Amino acid sequence: MSEAEAASRLSTFGYNELPTAKFSGLKILVRQFKNPLFFILLAAAIVSGFFEIRQSIVIIIIILLSVILGFFNEYKAEKIIDDLRQSVSLKAVVSRDGKTNEIDSRQLVPGDLVSVYVGDIVPADIRILECKDLEVNEGTLTGESFPVEKNYDAISLQHPIPQDLTNCLFMGTVVMHGSGRGIVVLTGRQTEFGSVSHSLVRSRPETEFQRGVRKYGNMLITLTLVLVVAIFVLNALIGRPIIDSLLFSLAVAVGLVPELMPAIVTISLSHAAREMAKKKVIVKRQVSIEDFGNMDVLCTDKTGTLTSGRIALKSYLPFGEDRQLLEYSLLCNAAVVGDKITGNPMDSAIWEYAVENGLQHTIDNYTSIDEVPFDYQRRMMSKVVQKDGRITLITKGAPESVIPKCDYVSASGTNGTSNEGEPIDHFRKVLEKDLAENSRAGYRTLAVAYHPVIETKQRYSVEDEKSLTLLGFLVFTDPPKADARLALDRLKILGVDVKILTGDNELVAAKICEDLSIEMRKILRGSDLTEMSSQELREAAEEATIFARITPEQKLDIIKALKADKHVVGFMGDGVNDAPALFEADVGISVDSATDVSKDAADIVLLDKDLVVLANGIEEGRKIFGNTTKYILMGTSSNFGNMFSAAGASLFLPFLPMLPMQILFMNLFYDVANMTLPTDTVDMEVTELPRRWDIDFVRNFTLFFGPFSSLYDFLTYGIMLFIFQASPALFQSGWFVESFWTEVLVIFVIRTRRIPFVTSRPGKWLTILTLACVAIGTIIPFTRLGAFLGFTALPINYWILLVLMVATYLLLVDAGKVFFYRVCKF
Amino acid sequence: MHYSSLLTWWMISISWCALFLIAVSTYLYLKTREPSGSSGILGKAKDFIFVWILACLLILYILTINNSSAIIFIAGNVIVEIVLVVYTMRNRGKKT
Numbered sequence: 001m002s003e004a005e006a007a008s009r010l011s012t013f014g015y016n017e018l019p020t021a022k023f024s025g026l027k028i029l030v031r032q033f034k035n036p037l038f039f040i041l042l043a044a045a046i047v048s049g050f051f052e053i054r055q056s057i058v059i060i061i062i063i064l065l066s067v068i069l070g071f072f073n074e075y076k077a078e079k080i081i082d083d084l085r086q087s088v089s090l091k092a093v094v095s096r097d098g099k100t101n102e103i104d105s106r107q108l109v110p111g112d113l114v115s116v117y118v119g120d121i122v123p124a125d126i127r128i129l130e131c132k133d134l135e136v137n138e139g140t141l142t143g144e145s146f147p148v149e150k151n152y153d154a155i156s157l158q159h160p161i162p163q164d165l166t167n168c169l170f171m172g173t174v175v176m177h178g179s180g181r182g183i184v185v186l187t188g189r190q191t192e193f194g195s196v197s198h199s200l201v202r203s204r205p206e207t208e209f210q211r212g213v214r215k216y217g218n219m220l221i222t223l224t225l226v227l228v229v230a231i232f233v234l235n236a237l238i239g240r241p242i243i244d245s246l247l248f249s250l251a252v253a254v255g256l257v258p259e260l261m262p263a264i265v266t267i268s269l270s271h272a273a274r275e276m277a278k279k280k281v282i283v284k285r286q287v288s289i290e291d292f293g294n295m296d297v298l299c300t301d302k303t304g305t306l307t308s309g310r311i312a313l314k315s316y317l318p319f320g321e322d323r324q325l326l327e328y329s330l331l332c333n334a335a336v337v338g339d340k341i342t343g344n345p346m347d348s349a350i351w352e353y354a355v356e357n358g359l360q361h362t363i364d365n366y367t368s369i370d371e372v373p374f375d376y377q378r379r380m381m382s383k384v385v386q387k388d389g390r391i392t393l394i395t396k397g398a399p400e401s402v403i404p405k406c407d408y409v410s411a412s413g414t415n416g417t418s419n420e421g422e423p424i425d426h427f428r429k430v431l432e433k434d435l436a437e438n439s440r441a442g443y444r445t446l447a448v449a450y451h452p453v454i455e456t457k458q459r460y461s462v463e464d465e466k467s468l469t470l471l472g473f474l475v476f477t478d479p480p481k482a483d484a485r486l487a488l489d490r491l492k493i494l495g496v497d498v499k500i501l502t503g504d505n506e507l508v509a510a511k512i513c514e515d516l517s518i519e520m521r522k523i524l525r526g527s528d529l530t531e532m533s534s535q536e537l538r539e540a541a542e543e544a545t546i547f548a549r550i551t552p553e554q555k556l557d558i559i560k561a562l563k564a565d566k567h568v569v570g571f572m573g574d575g576v577n578d579a580p581a582l583f584e585a586d587v588g589i590s591v592d593s594a595t596d597v598s599k600d601a602a603d604i605v606l607l608d609k610d611l612v613v614l615a616n617g618i619e620e621g622r623k624i625f626g627n628t629t630k631y632i633l634m635g636t637s638s639n640f641g642n643m644f645s646a647a648g649a650s651l652f653l654p655f656l657p658m659l660p661m662q663i664l665f666m667n668l669f670y671d672v673a674n675m676t677l678p679t680d681t682v683d684m685e686v687t688e689l690p691r692r693w694d695i696d697f698v699r700n701f702t703l704f705f706g707p708f709s710s711l712y713d714f715l716t717y718g719i720m721l722f723i724f725q726a727s728p729a730l731f732q733s734g735w736f737v738e739s740f741w742t743e744v745l746v747i748f749v750i751r752t753r754r755i756p757f758v759t760s761r762p763g764k765w766l767t768i769l770t771l772a773c774v775a776i777g778t779i780i781p782f783t784r785l786g787a788f789l790g791f792t793a794l795p796i797n798y799w800i801l802l803v804l805m806v807a808t809y810l811l812l813v814d815a816g817k818v819f820f821y822r823v824c825k826f
Numbered sequence: 827m828h829y830s831s832l833l834t835w836w837m838i839s840i841s842w843c844a845l846f847l848i849a850v851s852t853y854l855y856l857k858t859r860e861p862s863g864s865s866g867i868l869g870k871a872k873d874f875i876f877v878w879i880l881a882c883l884l885i886l887y888i889l890t891i892n893n894s895s896a897i898i899f900i901a902g903n904v905i906v907e908i909v910l911v912v913y914t915m916r917n918r919g920k921k922t
Contacts, residue, residue, distance in 0.1 A: 648839050652835035653832070703850050714843055715887050722829065723894050797896070801896065805903065808883075808903045812906075815913050819876040822858075822917070
């Protein structure tokens, strides 16, 4: 093809790139406003503008600050991922105008003639025209760990799946052996790779955390509306001016809204994201951190996550001398051994085993004479070697090819230099049984045999591969990762149930479970799932540990079924076939070495393939969830209590219990005291088990703890009215200080289920800021600012009563906490 | 300034608040899936110690304000605080 034709086709077919989500600062900014609380706060800011424009400006500044904070944190995290993605640009060797050049694979068009070599990532879907010993790892597309052989023969199939198309190469797969040349047939989103990733360009499903925030926002709106309408109507009915009634009811509404919640959540999340980045965990979507902590089911792909994704020599089964078997395997070997070991993965695995065990020098005394190369018809290779004047032909290959060439089985005590041993016919059944068992367990097996050469020749050929003596078998596997067991143990302790979703067969998956001591409750195959109703699938998903031979669509169905069963579901995978599941899960976890499309679909990317960081991340997520919950529980209950008593007092007092601007000032000042909550320490029991948003719990907490605050507000009213015979200004000052003290100091009681300060110490900054706020709140009535806000100095006797009253209040809340957690589980 | 006409209103308000709290506590206790297993009137009464404390507090506060007595208030608060500490220590150890 000419360059001109290629340019023309490029304009017709477009760039050869996948429909991955583009990095966009604007999108990240817009995302910050998609929050129901944002709208409540905006309304609160507008409403407060009626009373005091300065308060309105302060609220708007706080909203903007939280938006900016969230934007920059998410922008930074997504930029890291985008830079990572940009750094992986694919190249393709293409022939145009009779010249062969390396070009950016985005420029490829259908009709281009492309060459691929060992180690290349296939840049498009290609029909092979010529190839030599071509093997491709299609794991990213099909989940299969072992390389598949490719050829250029025509195939006649009606509805072929990618695994059937042995004469095609697919975009994103990796060339493991040999080379090939072919014509590009599909590019970009038209490719198999693209069709999987195409499903990702849709809106993300709502996470458990987002659902919780939405429900919380709805509860707040309902509560606010009911109170505002009730206060307004009742005040109007008892004859208060309509405007005063409206302004007071709106002030109570503002008082009910925890306006700093988005800022507290964002600060918590970005704090966690920074901590996790130090541990090489990149959080792409901050909102997923809390779900990460609350996750109670982790679905994981097997290949590359639980296993190393690399083939290793598991064991060797010699019939004669075991050392001889390994020596001959090293001699009859096509791996390229240099600084690194490359080439055929099974031959490489033999070398890696030898190097690890210091056996690589056992073949130093051999001299290579000749080689009969591997080919796919024979499925074996032979090497002729010489040592101490003796020449031996060694053959290694698929057992079904090698065994028919053998007459003997090596016996123990033989040295592998002559045809010694038992006739193979005596062993056929045993050999077949061993091979079948290995095959069923998902192992790959190679047979090694030898023949002493009597006749010295210039060239040896396939004709010499006869009357062999079978020396033994080499068994290969994709082994579990070294740290997988440790990580899974920690996940178990953290209450996370692990399920394996794999395209491999059930025996392979079961073996991995056995190796990693994962409890196997039930194994289901993809074919079992196709017949199930959605209800049956939910039950099966709950029960089973292993889902084998499943398609990407079935992975998606399992995750949906688990989510429907009220689980917070995490999915960990790194292949293209994992991308839809990564997208659907509450928390999608991928690794840096994963395909671009799966990294793009993930919420969290591990820069190191270290599974232990998963458990660390979960603990971090739980801390954040714990601190956010503290803020919500304290804010909602104390705000509710104070506003409830303000509303009640407005009905019988001849004046307003607190002026609107005093309510707003107290509310903002209270929120400032809470700013350091994200840095607070979290009790161990909070991170022990997964928790989730429970709106019923929040409601019960509010209904239970809110009235404590109201009770002491009413007591303060009584003290001010009937002991101090207070003027409106003195009454408002007394209630402001009491309300502020109780509202702020109760943080220390509610933040833990333990004994405050004795068995659970609050964070340093929380303690300092809270006590500083209490001190400032105490002196405000004596200052010019206090006078400006309508406060007046309080008598000394009041302070004595206040200290006693607040002490009783805090002890009562602590006792209430013991009662509450006994009857309300969370 | 004299607010004696508001005393009845005030007592209704604080009583309503305390009774609401007692009602919520009772509702939560009855709703719990894992009752303490206490049986008999004495057992149930023990489970409700927290509610009795609330009721006592309400009486104390109404008495204090009705008599405008700081002494009753101080003495009553100190006693209640001791009771609360004992209740919390005993129950936290066993139940939480």
